[in-house]
Amino acid sequence: MKIAQLRNHPFLLLVLKDGESEGYFSAEFMHKTKQQLSDMSLRIASDNLSIIYADQIKKGCEIVLGMSNLGLLDLCGNDTEKAKSIIRDQGIVYCFRAGWAKYAELKKISPTYFEDISITRYAQGISDTSDISLMHGTLVKEGQQSARLLQIYKHIGASYSANSLIIDHDEDVLTFELQKFLNTGVALLLIDSEKKVFTNTLYQQFITYLTGTEKDVLHSKLAACISRFTEQLSATTKTYLQEVNLLDFNDLTGIINQQENAAMYSQDILELPMTVSNELNNDFDGGYDFHADDEDDIAYLRPDA
Structure with a gap:
């Protein structure tokens, strides 16, 4: 791209201009090429923008150029020499198709990410x-990160999701839910449980442990549990989670620092089954749950002594 920066035009236009001035491209060839660029621009504007407004047609031209x-x-x-040969022998439409194929790569990497990438991102004046x-390389990397997030969300969620695993297309939502899964894994280790999902009994045990233990002891055990938890992760998963700061466990650290409010805030940072959440919020409806938590349900329904 150095030649483009020096001469203040996109690489493609400079190749066409140089090829024309050198006699490499005939006048007839240049006329045909310009017509093809014009036709493709109108088609892009018609399919993706609008051919009613001049600025939209101009944007279509810029997309085709890009x-x-x-x-x-x-x-x-x-x-540049190879570029002139490609344009002369294969034509400008061939170049456009090659560029479109690069753009379409994003859909193969991450369909949900691709949906958020407007074709206008590829426009060049x-x-x-x-x-x-x-720019395209950056989008590819972001798409790979998006795909990786979804993959890890599904993998971690398979173990720590307490309810039906719902795949949201919003990456912020996926990240938030993934953090809850991770928090839950470490929180259960804090109370020496090998379970993957909280029951009401385990949750109450967790709150009791947080509120009845010295902070220094809690911080020390939290560090040990984080180490134990992360050792179970694959190297690639651990690296990704570290890169996006999901292994900092600031939520759990914050709960420990304000342990008197543990019961108030823990529900927000942990993955809890719907039945446990209902019971904690006094909206238990007694629905049949195939004996999933009979012990907790009976304890909840039993009158206080």
Whole structure:
């Protein structure tokens, strides 16, 4: 992209301009190429934008330029001589298709992430010298991160989800729920439980332990439990969770620092079964749950002594 930055135009336009001035591209070829660019721009505007407004048609032209530029750069490896040969022998539509194929890669990496990437992100004006290959590479990395988040969410959720695992397309929601799964795994270790899901009895045991134990002891055991929990994770999963700061466990640290409010805030940071949440919030409705937590239900229904 250095040539584009030096001469203040996208790489593709410079290759066309140089090829024309050198006689590499004939006048007839240039006319055909310009017509193809125009036709593709109208098609893009018609399918994705609007052909009623001039600014939308202009945006369609910029999208075609950006896509074609991306495709040409990928095909030629930033080699201007090779680029001229590709345009002459394969045509500008070939370059556009190559660029579109790069754009479509995002859908294969992460369909949900792809839905949020507007085609206009690939638009380039005639004086735009930004590195579109670098921009695309950044989107690919973000898509891979999105796919990784979903994969890890499903994997961790398979063990620690207390209710039906619902896949939300909002990454903030997935991250929030994943943190609750992780918090739950460590919280259960804090009370020396090998279970993966809280029952009402285990939850009450957790609250009792938090409120009745010295903070220094709690912090020391929390560190040990975090270490034990993370040792169970695969290296790639652990690395990802560290990169996105989900292994800091600041929520649990905060609960310990304000242990007098443990009962108030713990529900917000842990993954709890619906039955436990209902009981804690006094909205137990006695629905049949296939004996999933009979012990807790009976304890809840039994009159106080």
